[in-house]
Amino acid sequence: MEATMSTWLSHPAIQSGVAPFVAALVVAAVLGQARRLAGAAAILAGLCVTVGWVTGFGMTPFTSTRKIILVALAVAPAAVALEGAPVAARARLALWFGVGAAAIVWVGWPVLARRTPLEAVRVGLPLVLYCGWVTGASGRASGDLLRTSSGVTALGLATGAAVIFGASALLGQLALALGSAAGGVLVVHLVRGNLGGAAAVGAAAGLPIALLGAAATLYARMPVMALLPLALIPLAPLLPLPDRLPRWVRAATLFAVALAPGVVAIVLTYRAAGPVPF
């Protein structure tokens, strides 16, 4: 019985799917009254469950993966603080673009610094643009948590699956955890309809997911081309849908539309790197 439980708990689907989903669900439900805080806190809780399980919170050695975890821990409270600030949507997009771009340079620095300046720009520029765009587009003020959380759920799940095919289960599991946590937030919002903090949720999940995808092209075998369809996912929540549709139908539609380019990214990675190695 104990062995069966242990086997279940060590299964990646539990560690990076079910557990972060449940953790985010509980935190979002409990903190539901704190509208601006609940979503980002739930994302953080979901990620922390998986980090604690899979790799731990120790920062030694200070690898690129740990830099991403540190960024994720720091960005959630910053995103909540920024959510309430009187910042125009365009300025917010630019701000998050800059944060995403700077973060990937920091994460990828061990690799970029070893290359010639020209080569570093060639390798780094697409990643800077990708992380800047995904973070900016996810963190801009849409005011609609249903749309934002549908988008980042698809982004996390698609990135996670692609990264796992790209030969890093660790980076992939962290992305899946963020996607699952965003799914937990979405479910609570669908049931109760009173959560806010859409931009905070978008940035708190979008930035680390973008970094995980970009890092997988540097440190594992995910092709850079796979980032192109992933970059389309943040556009999906902009899809116009009639308000008369039930909320869950709108959420499911947006999720499906967002996931479509994600499937392309998974296929591209599969074709480049082959089947899962474990």
Place this chain on the structure above:
Amino acid sequence: MRHLLLTLVVLGLPAMAVAESYTLDPRHSSVYFAINHLGFTTVYGRFDTFAGKIAVDWAKGTGTVEVTVDAASVDTNVAKRDDHLRSPDFLNAVEFPKIIYRSDALTVGEGGAAGAVAGQLTLNGVTRPVALEVSHIHCGTNPLNQKETCGFDATARLIRSDFGIKYGLPGLGDEVTLMFGVEAIKE
């Protein structure tokens, strides 16, 4: 007085002896590793690219060893598994391309017995003491190429979680055995 000076010089000669340097011969050397897989069996792998130096001060019976292994050259005969081993889940070969073993405590006894050698292993950006169990050292002239050659067989055991490599625990073993078969040619 002159005799005294001469005696001091002669007595001092062994202490001044210069250590002889040997360069690792990759064609006759190998670096293997072994790890338990889910409790079922031991999986073996090897590193295809490495380099190293041995320096021995025969007069003192001491020496140094440095072996540098290219982490990306990991080879378990399954290409996709090798990709996974290179990823941040395990060796993190892009971020930390070199695995380095250094020891300045090599002892060369009578008959080539060596025993345990204290050294430092750098893996995944972490450096920790790892003892090398040297089963024998043999030095002499290679009868085929007439070059002065030294060789040793050695094993080292490390706990991978000590080096921040925690992925797959506890299913995949925490203890990893490194096996070195080294032949080095005198410079």
